[in-house]
Structures are given as structure tokens and as C-alpha cells.
Amino acid sequence: MVYFDNAATTGKKPLSVIKAVNRSLYEYSANAGRGGHKASIKAAEEIFKVRKKVALLFGASGEENVIFTPSCTAAINYVLKGILKPNDGLVISSLEHNSVTRPAETLKKMGVELSVAEVIFSDKEATVRSFERAIKPNTRMVVCTHASNVTGEVMPIEQIGRLCKDKNIIFVVDAAQTAGVLPINVNKMNIDFLCVAPHKGLYAPMGTGILIANKNIDTVLVEGGTGVNSALSVQPEAFPERMESGTLNLPGILGVGAGVDFVLSKGVEKIYKSELELTKYIYSGLKNISGVILYTPYPEYGNNAPVISFNLRGLSASKTAELLDKFNIAVRGGLHCAPYTHKRLGTIEDGTVRISPAIFNTKNEADFLLFTLNSIAMKNKPYKFKS
Amino acid sequence: MQRYFIITGTITYAIKCRDALRHSGYSAELKRAVNVGGNVGCGYGVVTVCDINEIKKILSHYAIRYLQIKKEGD
Numbered sequence: 001m002v003y004f005d006n007a008a009t010t011g012k013k014p015l016s017v018i019k020a021v022n023r024s025l026y027e028y029s030a031n032a033g034r035g036g037h038k039a040s041i042k043a044a045e046e047i048f049k050v051r052k053k054v055a056l057l058f059g060a061s062g063e064e065n066v067i068f069t070p071s072c073t074a075a076i077n078y079v080l081k082g083i084l085k086p087n088d089g090l091v092i093s094s095l096e097h098n099s100v101t102r103p104a105e106t107l108k109k110m111g112v113e114l115s116v117a118e119v120i121f122s123d124k125e126a127t128v129r130s131f132e133r134a135i136k137p138n139t140r141m142v143v144c145t146h147a148s149n150v151t152g153e154v155m156p157i158e159q160i161g162r163l164c165k166d167k168n169i170i171f172v173v174d175a176a177q178t179a180g181v182l183p184i185n186v187n188k189m190n191i192d193f194l195c196v197a198p199h200k201g202l203y204a205p206m207g208t209g210i211l212i213a214n215k216n217i218d219t220v221l222v223e224g225g226t227g228v229n230s231a232l233s234v235q236p237e238a239f240p241e242r243m244e245s246g247t248l249n250l251p252g253i254l255g256v257g258a259g260v261d262f263v264l265s266k267g268v269e270k271i272y273k274s275e276l277e278l279t280k281y282i283y284s285g286l287k288n289i290s291g292v293i294l295y296t297p298y299p300e301y302g303n304n305a306p307v308i309s310f311n312l313r314g315l316s317a318s319k320t321a322e323l324l325d326k327f328n329i330a331v332r333g334g335l336h337c338a339p340y341t342h343k344r345l346g347t348i349e350d351g352t353v354r355i356s357p358a359i360f361n362t363k364n365e366a367d368f369l370l371f372t373l374n375s376i377a378m379k380n381k382p383y384k385f386k387s
Numbered sequence: 388m389q390r391y392f393i394i395t396g397t398i399t400y401a402i403k404c405r406d407a408l409r410h411s412g413y414s415a416e417l418k419r420a421v422n423v424g425g426n427v428g429c430g431y432g433v434v435t436v437c438d439i440n441e442i443k444k445i446l447s448h449y450a451i452r453y454l455q456i457k458k459e460g461d
Contacts, residue, residue, distance in 0.1 A: 033398035033431075036419025044398045045417075051399070062450070064399050228397050231428030238452055241397040 002365045003330045007149050007177060007307050007356035009199045009206055011330065013255075017203055020258035024251040032248050033227040033241070043250055050257035051240070057260055058194060059185035060212045067211040067240040068253055072176045072197035073099035075211035078243060079172050079193045080104065080143065082217035086111025089139035091131065093155065094119045094344060095148040098337040100174055104143070113138060116340070119148075122297055124156035131160050141170040146178040150341040150352065151296045152279075152307030154182065161190030170215060176200060177305050179210075180263045181272050186212050201271075203358075204259035208252040213239055222246070271359050275306035278357045278366055283308055285370035291377045295345050295352055309345070309352035312373070314380050317351040320373075324353075327372045331355050390459035391442060394420050394432040400452050401431035407449040413437045427454075434459055 003011030024046070030039035032047050051063035060066055069075040080103045084090055092104055094116050108114040117134040120126035131142065142164050147154045157173055164171035172193040175184055179194075180201025186194050194212040198204035220235045224245035229236045236242050263271065279299045286292045291313040299306070312320050321333030334351040335342050342348040355369070395401045401417050408415035415435040422428060432453075435442065439456065446453055 036421075041398075041417050041419075045402060048399060048402045063403060064397075226397075228430045229427045231422065231426055236396060238397045238400060240399055 001328045001330055002368055004355045004357060004361065004365075004369060005330045005332045006200065006358035006361075007336075007354060008332055009197075010201070010203050010358045010360075012358070012360040013203050013205070014258070014262045016262055017205065017255045017258040020254045021205055021251045024254040028250060028254070032250055034225070034247075046257075047248060047250065047253050050253050050260070053257055053260045053264075054210060054212075057264065058179070058196075058212050059187050061187065061214065064239045065213055067213055067243045068248060068256075069209035069211050069243070070207060070249070071209040072174065072195050073209070075193075075195040075209050076100055076143070076172070076174060077103050078211060078217060078221050079195070079213075080107060080141070081221055082219045083170065084112050084141060087113065087138060088141070089113045089115065089136050091115045091117055091134045091139055091142045093117050093127075093131075093144045095145055095151070095153060095155070095338070095341050096143065097145065097149055097174065097176065098339070099176070100143050100145070101340055115139075119153065119155070119344075121151070121153060122303065124159065128156050128159045128163065131163060135163070135167060135169065139167070139169055141172060143172040143174065145174045145176070146182065146184070147305035147307070148338070148341055149177050149307065150309050150336050150338050150345070150354065152177075152299065152305040153296075154178070154303055154305055157191070158189050164192075165190040177307070180259075180268060181275065181305060183268055186214060198256045198259055201263070202256060202259040203262055205252045205255040207249060208256050210256070211243065213243070217243065220245075266359065272306075273301070274359060275357050275361075276301060276304070278361055278363065279304070279306040279308060279355075281363065282355055282357070282366050282370065285366065286310055286373070289370070289374045289377050291380065292373075295347065306357050308355045309347075310355075311347070311350070311352055312377055312380060315376070317347075317353045320353045320376065323376050324369075324372060327368075329369055329372060331369075388436050388438060390434065390436050391439065392418065392420070392432050392434050392457045392459045393442065393446070393453050394430060394455040394457065395451065395453045396427075396430040398431045401433055403449065404433045404446065404451045404453065407445050407451060408433065408435050408437065408442075411441075411445050413441075430454070
């Protein structure tokens with residue numbers, strides 16, 4: 001399988017990640033942070049080591065600020081629904097994923113005032129001005145994706161972070177597409193809550209999520225056993241346990257640790273450059289295929305994550321993806337759970353085909369993808385007579 | 388020197404506490420705490436042999452939250 005759907009989850013995991021997951025079940029199979037026996041303590045220590053690595057990677061103040069969640073989506077929900085109250089203002093960008101827009105719409109029904117800051121493609125300053133306009137006196141929180149999962153557009157996170165800091169507004173960043181691909185430092189970027197999908201750019205197992213929390217969360221969405229303060233009917237106050245009710249996903253978390261090691265061994269910068277070079281190569285190839293409609297600009301360093309959206313004229317996005325799948329090429333066709341973005345692109349009815357390379361993809365694979373797409377486009381030539 | 392049980396509550400702070408004490412040159416071991424700190428229930432802590440003022444200095448320096456410091460055996 002030639003896998004180019006890494007924006008959904010990285011298709012190939014490093015051997016070290018697979019080994020870490022295996023090892024967790026062989027050597028540390030106990031309920032971490034619950035019992036007093038050696039196995040439970042050892043499991044908790046292994047998880048602590050991963051918190052330490054994650055804290056270092058994202059510049060978090062301490063290990064306690066690293067909260068493990070079932071997914072990046074869960075992390076976003078914990079923050080939005082745990083903090084916002086009726087009459088609070090919430091500003092989100094126009095490129096958000098449903099992981100943000102759906103909880104935001106639910107909160108709107110409960111009395112939260114929702115505003116959308118229009119992203120101006122390839123114009124960071126204009127985008128920041130959009131956020132400035134969207135912010136109102138009651139704005140309590142700004143949520144922004146670090147990079148669109150449809151277009152790869154990288155958002156001016158540092159500038160928006162400064163804006164939020166100046167106005168004393170909570171700043172939440174959805175780094176699902178960028179953690180492990182672009183450098184992130186929560187303190188330098190004034191990020192109060194960073195939500196991470198480690199199964200993507202950190203090459204960790206699916207079913208893992210990370211929330212880096214620099215501020216308190218008033219209401220805890222998922223309550224239950226934490227291994228601490230068990231005689232009390234309320235959640236403990238201290239992070240991370242306050243947010244981690246239920247048995248922790250030890251195999252997944254140790255996979256996260258190995259994934260962080262893998263990314264650090266390669267270097268975030270090197271990974272980004274390598275993925276972007278391949279993205280540029282594919283982009284240039286797509287431009288030479290008759291009938292290709294591109295929805296993303298030529299990928300530029302710092303402006304784009306390694307994501308391309310396109311369509312083949314006369315074919316639906318899902319049909320193109322289906323045809324590629326017949327040649328064992330995995331891409332994503334459809335709306336990519338980001339309807340706001342597709343409304344902007346004018347592709348809300350049919351979506352786009354998304355190609356998203358990762359570090360394991362090769363130029364040979366890109367050539368095979370382009371050759372196959374060209375063949376599909378040639379066979380589909382009657383489109384010329386449709387319009 | 389006296390043996391103390393520093394009750395941190397969470398395992399995360401217990402590990403941070405242990406590492407901070409060890410980094411400062413003291414022996415320290417994790418231990419499960421049952422129904423401690425005003426009967427709040429289970430939790431974790433660290434057993435160490437160290438001067439009480441030194442313990443407080445280390446905990447403050449590393450910003451480690453704790454619930455209680457007990458003389459071991461109390």
C-alpha cells in the first residue's frame with residue numbers, strides 16, 4: 001500500500017513505536033497510578049517518563065501540565081466545555097475541524113456567543129486583523145488550528161497568541177496537523193491549551209491524545225477513579241490526574257514516548273523540510289496532469305503543512321479516492337470533517353481529494369501516485385465535453 | 388536524621404518529589420498512601436531520610452505540591 005493519508009493518521013509507525021507498545025504489555029501490564037505494588041508504580045513511572053519527553057518537546061512548564069486523553073478531539077472538548085459558560089464569547093477560525101466547530105455550536109446553543117474569524121489565505125497579517133475584529137469585550141477564549149487539515153495553511157499562531165495575551169483571553173491551539181511537523185513552544189507562543197493528535201505527526205498509536213494545559217479547567221467532563229483522593233466525591237484538583245479519570249492507555253502512551261523519541265532523533269525541522277519537499281514535488285506533478293483542480297497554493301516553507309487538496313474534473317473526490325485505492329494508493333476523498341473550510345473553497349458538496357505525505361513516503365511512491373492519477377485523468381477525458 | 392513520609396496525593400507529584408530529593412542527594416522511595424491527609428482517601432507519597440527544613444526547601448524550589456509531611460511511623 002502506498003499511503004498518502006497521513007493527515008488522518010500516519011500509516012506507517014516506526015518499529016520503535018511498535019516495540020514500545022509490545023513492551024508495555026509484556027513488561028508493564030498493570031494499572032498505572034492505582035496500586036501500591038511494584039508493577040503499578042513501575043507503569044506509572046514509565047508514563048511519567050513520557051510526560052517529561054512531551055513537556056520538553058512542547059516547552060511545557062512541567063510534567064503535570066501534560067494530560068493524556070483518548071484523542072485530540074477529546075482534549076478540545078475538555079477545554080471548551082470545561083471552561084466556557086453562557087454569555088462568554090468564543091472566537092474560532094474559519095478553517096476549524098469539526099472537533100472544534102461541533103462543540104462550539106453546542107456551546108452556542110447553551111448561550112456562548114460564537115464568532116468566526118475569517119482566515120485570509122496566504123496573508124497572515126490580514127488573518128490576525130480578522131481575529132482582532134472578531135474579538136469582543138466578552139471574548140473569553142480563542143481557538144485556532146495551527147494548520148488546516150484541508151489546505152495545509154499554517155496559521156499565524158504566535159501573533160494570535162500575543163493578541164490573546166494582551167487582551168487576557170484564553171488561547172487554545174489545535175495542533176492535530178502540526179505537532180511533530182512544525183516547532184511548537186507553548187510558553188513562547190502564549191498557548192494556554194495545546195491539543196495534540198500524537199498518532200499523526202508523532203507516529204504514535206491511534207487512540208491517543210495529549211492536552212498541554214497551562215491554566216485550570218473549571219468543570220471536568222469525565223469524572224471517576226484517579227487513584228487519588230478516593231474517599232472524596234469530587235475530582236482531585238491537581239493536574240494531570242484531575243483530567244485523567246479511568247485506566248490510562250499505557251500501551252498507547254508508551255507508544256507516544258517512542259514516537260517523540262523518533263521525531264526528536266530525526267529533528268522536527270528535518271521532518272518538515274523532507275515532507276514539504278515531497279509535497280512540492282507532488283504539487284508540481286499534479287499541475288501537469290490535465291483536469292486537475294488544485295485548492296492549495298504551491299507549498300511554501302513556514303506557510304504550509306504537507307497537505308494538498310485537489311479534484312479531478314468530472315470525478316467526485318470520493319470516486320477519485322476509490323479509483324486510487326484500486327491501485328493500492330491511500331488518499332482521503334471528501335470533506336475531511338472540516339465543512340467550514342470547504343464552504344470557503346466552494347467544495348462543500350463534494351469535498352476534495354487530500355494527499356498528505358509523511359516522513360516514510362518516497363519520491364518513487366509520489367511518482368506512482370502521479371502516474372496513476374494521470375492514467376485516471378486520461379481515461380476520464382470525456383469531462384472535456386461536460387462543461 | 389528523621390525518616391519522613393511526604394504525602395503528595397498524585398503519583399505524578401510523588402515521582403517529581405522523589406526525583407527532586409534524589410537530585411538533591413537524598414534517598415527517596417515512592418509509597419502508596421492509604422486514607423491520609425484528612426481522610427481524603429488513597430494517594431501517593433515519598434519516604435525520605437532528610438531534615439524537615441531541607442525537605443520543605445527542596446519542595447518549594449521544585450514547585451512540588453504536597454498535602455502533608457509526616458514523621459514515618461507516626
